[in-house]
Amino acid sequence: MSRLVFGVGEQNRFLKNVGSVLKADSDDLGRIVGISGRSFRDWINEKTLGIKDKMLKLSEMSGIKLPVIIDEREEWWSGRINGESGALARMKIYGPPGNSWGRRKGGIVSQQKRKEYPDYYRQLGCPIPRDFNCPRSARLAEFFGTVLGDGGIRPYQLTITLNSEADKDYIQYVMKKSKELFGYNPHVFKIKNCKAVCITYSGVNLIQFLVDNGLKIGD
Structure with a gap:
């Protein structure tokens, strides 16, 4: 559905002539094309552009030729233009969203x-985020020793790097003990092009627990 653009005053003149030929007022003509009388009066006053298929229908019924069409615009064209200008004005004041x-x-x-x-x-x-309130124990002390020897702590992540061949059994042991301590399984992945496996624990609360118990951020 598109809307037609005519020269200034041409849409007004055309619709008034249609009304005269058909002997119909704005309410009658609005019903003919399926819009309200108020909307049709907006067409006459050129507040809004007439819809193409409805304008053609009026032309056929009255025998009055449409004025010269200057442009044809798709529906909601004004909303896109005004919306874009409004968005640019807002960004100028408040910055981009x-x-x-x-x-x-x-x-x-x-x-x-x-x-x-x-x-x-x-x-x-x-x-x-999980809560970590592990009581101090021999198992926790052993895990801390592993972190101090083979681990690295970042603000949101703990990693323990072990040899994928020499520490094969120990990798499973560390994963089992950490599951018992913290209640969830870490992510494990093999580092490419070297014999190393990285055991990864994520979570700001876990890191905070480690730091609160004496470990430091870093390798």
């Missing part, structure tokens, strides 16, 4: 909400 400040603020709010209502967010399928 999704800027770094907004994303950071949204992330902080989201994490706080997940801490306050963990069960609700679990039902939604959202990842919820």
Whole structure:
């Protein structure tokens, strides 16, 4: 569906002539083309552009030729133009949407909400940070020793790198003990082009637990 553009005053003149020939007012003509009388009066006053197929119908019924068509515009053309100009004006004042400040603020709010209502967010399928309150024990001390010897701690991740051949059995042992301590299985992947396996644990709460118990960020 498209709309027709005529010269100034041409749409008004055409529609008034149609009304005179058909002896119909705006409400009658509106019903003929399937719009309200008010909308048809907007056509007459050239507040809005006439719809192509409806204007052709009026031309056929009245025998009055359409004025010279200057342009043909698709439906909602004005909304796209005004929407674009409005968006540009907003960005000029507030900056583009999704800027770094907004994303950071949204992330902080989201994490706080997940801490306050963990069960609700679990039902939604959202990842919820785990709580780590492992009591001090010989097993925990042994795990800390492994981290100190073969691990590296980043702000959001712990990695333990072992030899894929020489430490084959020990890799399984570390995974089993960490499962007993923290309640979940780490991600394990082999490093390409060398005999090494990386055991990875992710989670800001886990890292905070390690730091609170004396370990340091770094290799």
